[in-house]
Amino acid sequence: MAKKKSERKKAVDFTLFISIMMLVFIGIVMVFSSSWPEAMQKFNDGYHFLKKQLFAASLGFFFMVVLMNIDYRIFKKFAFPIYLVAIILALLIFTPLGVESKGARRWLDLGIRFMPSDVLKLGSIIFFSAFLSNKKDKIPTLLYGTIPSLIIIGISCGLIYLQKDLGTTVTLGGTLVAMFFVAGMRLSHLFALAGGSTILLYYAITSEEYRLKRITAFMDPFADKLDTGWQAVQSLYAIGSGGLFGLGLGKSRQKFFYIPESYNDFIFSIIGEELGFLGCLVVMILLLIVLWRGIVIALRIEDTFGCFLATGITALVAIQSLIHIAVVTSSIPTTGITLPFVSYGGTSLLVNMAAIGILLNISRHANLERS
Numbered sequence: 001m002a003k004k005k006s007e008r009k010k011a012v013d014f015t016l017f018i019s020i021m022m023l024v025f026i027g028i029v030m031v032f033s034s035s036w037p038e039a040m041q042k043f044n045d046g047y048h049f050l051k052k053q054l055f056a057a058s059l060g061f062f063f064m065v066v067l068m069n070i071d072y073r074i075f076k077k078f079a080f081p082i083y084l085v086a087i088i089l090a091l092l093i094f095t096p097l098g099v100e101s102k103g104a105r106r107w108l109d110l111g112i113r114f115m116p117s118d119v120l121k122l123g124s125i126i127f128f129s130a131f132l133s134n135k136k137d138k139i140p141t142l143l144y145g146t147i148p149s150l151i152i153i154g155i156s157c158g159l160i161y162l163q164k165d166l167g168t169t170v171t172l173g174g175t176l177v178a179m180f181f182v183a184g185m186r187l188s189h190l191f192a193l194a195g196g197s198t199i200l201l202y203y204a205i206t207s208e209e210y211r212l213k214r215i216t217a218f219m220d221p222f223a224d225k226l227d228t229g230w231q232a233v234q235s236l237y238a239i240g241s242g243g244l245f246g247l248g249l250g251k252s253r254q255k256f257f258y259i260p261e262s263y264n265d266f267i268f269s270i271i272g273e274e275l276g277f278l279g280c281l282v283v284m285i286l287l288l289i290v291l292w293r294g295i296v297i298a299l300r301i302e303d304t305f306g307c308f309l310a311t312g313i314t315a316l317v318a319i320q321s322l323i324h325i326a327v328v329t330s331s332i333p334t335t336g337i338t339l340p341f342v343s344y345g346g347t348s349l350l351v352n353m354a355a356i357g358i359l360l361n362i363s364r365h366a367n368l369e370r371s
Contacts, residue, residue, distance in 0.1 A: 010364045010365070011364070012068050012360040012361070012363050012364055013293050013297060013360060013363035013368060015289060015293055016289075016290060016293040016294070016297075016356070016359070016360060016363065017360060019286050019289045019290050019293070020064075020290065020341060020353070020356050022286055023283070023286050023287070023290070023340075023341040023342055024057050024060075024061075024341050024342075024349070024353070026271075026282075026283060026286075026342060027053070027057075027267075027339075027341055027342035027343065027344075027349075028050070028053055028054060028057060029249070030263075030267055030270060030271055030274075030342065031049055031050060031053045031263050031267070031342075031343070031344045032047075032049070032050040032053075033249060033250050033252065033255070033270065033274060034252065034255045034262045034263040034267055034270040035048070035049035035050070035255075035262070035263035035344060036250075036255070037255055037256050037257060038257070038262075038263070041257075049263060049344055052344075052346060053344055053346075053349070055346070056345075056346035056347075056349045056350055057349060057353075059346075059350055060349050060350045060352070060353030060354065061353065063350065063353060063354040063357060064353040064354060064356055064357035064360070065357065066357065067354055067357030067358050067360075067361060068357040068358075068360035068361045068364075069361065070361060071361065072305075072306060072309065072358050072361045072362050072365070073303065073305065073306070075126050075130075075309070075358070076129075076130045076133070076305045079126050079127045079129070079130035079131075080127060080130075082123050082126050082127065083123045083124065083126065083127035085119075085123065086116070086119050086120040086122075086123030086124065087120070087123075087155070087159065089108060089116035089119055089120070090116045090117065090119075090120050090159040090160070090163075091159070092108055092110075092116070093105050093106070093107070093108055093116060093163060094162075097109055097110065099113065105163055105164070106163045106164075106165055114346065114347040115345075115347045115348070117160050117163060117165060117168050118347045118348050118350075118351040118352075119347070119351060120156060120159060120160065120172075121168070121171075121172050121175070121316060121351070122351050122354065122355050124152070124156040124172060124176060125175065125176075125179070125309065125312035125313060125316065125355075126309065126312075127152070128149075128152055128153075128156075128176055128179055128180075128308070128312065129179065129305055129308035129309040129312055130305060131148070131149070131152060132149075132179065132180070132183040132304070132308045133303075133304040133305040133308055135148070136183065136184075136304055139180075139183045139184045139185060140184055140185065140186050140189075142189070145185065146185060146186070146189045146193075149176075149180050149185070150193070152176070153173060153176045153177065153180075156172055156176065157169045157172055157173045157176075160172060161204065164208075165336070166204055166205075166211065166335060167323060167335035167336055167337045168337070169204075170201070170323070171316070171319050171320050171323060171337065172316075173197065174315070174319045175312055175315045175316045175319055176312070177190075177193065177197075178311065178312075178315040178319075179308050179311050179312045179315065182298075182307070182308065182311045183308060211333075213228045214228070214333040214334050214335070215333050216228060217229040217232060217333070217334065218232070218330065218332065218333035218334070221233050221236070221330060231259065231260060231266070231334050232330045232334055234254055234258045234259045234269075235254075235259060235266055235269040235327075235328045235329075235330065236329075236330055237254060237258075238252065238253075238254040238258075238259060238266075238269040238270060238272060238273040239269055239272035239273065239280075239328070239329065241253070241254075241273055242272045242273040242274065242275070242276040242277065242279075242280075243276050243277070244276050244277050244278060245275075245276040245277075245278060246272070246273060246274045246275040246276030246278075246279055247273055247274055247276075248274060249274050249275065250274065251274060252270050252273045252274050253273070254269065254270065254273055255270055255273075261336070263343070263344040264336075264338055264343050264344045264345060265324075265327070265336045265337065265338065265343070266327075266328050267338075267339055267342055267343045267344070268280065268283070268324060268325055268328045268339055268342075269328045271283060271342075272328075283339075283342065284325070287317070287321050287340075290314075290317060290356075291314055291317065291318050293363075294310060294311075294313065294314030294317070294359060295314060296366075296368065297310045297314075297359060297362055297363045297366050297368070298310035298311045298314060300366040300367045300368055301362055301365060301366040301367075302367070303365070306362045306365065306366075309358065309359075309362060310359055310362050313355045313356070313358065313359045314359070316340075316355070317340050317352070320337060320338070320339075320340050321339060321340055323335070323337045324337045324338065324339040324340075324343075325339070340352050341353070
């Protein structure tokens with residue numbers, strides 16, 4: 001009893017907490033700066049996106065604080081219901097409740113508009129963590145480990161792929177495979193999975209003309225810089241013009257309708273333009289600190305469910321951040337992926353902060369040197 005009381009009194013990982021709050025603060029400032037022109041044009045209110053982001057950040061902070069004080073092990077008991085609710089929300093997109101925007105159905109309107117894919121990402125991580133911890137001795141087997149895991153990964157990623165969101169599909173797929181690898185999957189199964197995933201990715205790209213155009217634009221964005229290469233070229237212009245110290249906060253030129261979704265999918269470009277290389281470096285260092293603390297927590301927690309859960313949350317932030325930065329620097333073809341804790345998006349910010357709340361609670365139970 002005394003041990004349990006002392007466990008509950010442990011502090012959360014302060015370094016992780018501060019890093020997240022700094023990223024959210026930078027995100028609020030940069031969303032305000034990068035969204036001003038579009039907010040004035042569409043809503044005649046330059047604070048429109050800022051007010052929404054502030055509300056999402058406040059709500060996200062509330063959920064983060066609540067979840068970091070709730071024993072993470074309770075999620076193992078309710079893993080399947082959580083996953084089932086996430087699947088139902090994803091399926092509701094294909095009903096009249098789904099909202100189509102820019103040729104894709106990714107939004108759900110239940111009085112408030114949100115993206116079920118963000119909920120599905122966290123729900124999948126929780127459910128897969130519970131599955132892996134329950135089957136920890138059978139993970140290397142084909143029948144009881146690999147095949148059931150592939151079914152879970154296939155269902156989760158398939159529901160997002162049907163929303164025509166390949167970037168999020170790859171992000172979630174990479175996260176779940178990372179968890180499976182940490183759990184102890186066979187290398188032969190991993191190589192087979194990598195081969196199968198490559199084939200599926202090739203089919204996904206070649207089956208849609210706009211995706212093929214993105215590949216062509218990636219090879220040489222300046223060859224068609226007024227059409228297919230537009231986003232990549234404008235993003236490179238923004239980052240390049242920022243130099244070492246940037247043009248100054250609020251002084252971006254590319255946010256004036258040159259870069260689409262400058263406050264969302266390409267916010268790192270505006271950071272590079274306004275705050276320069278040093279501003280980008282600060283954001284990347286903060287993200288690396290989050291990843292470092294997440295890895296340490298996963299290594300130091302004795303409970304396997306907590307280990308897999310911490311791994312999944314950390315891998316999600318790592319892969320999504322990597323894809324976003326790679327896209328805006330034209331290192332990979334253009335795809336719509338937000339930068340965690342920084343980009344505009346209420347659902348994304350809320351779910352990411354909730355996930356960090358769970359990770360902070362895991363840190364309470366880990367054998368850490370309290371920072």
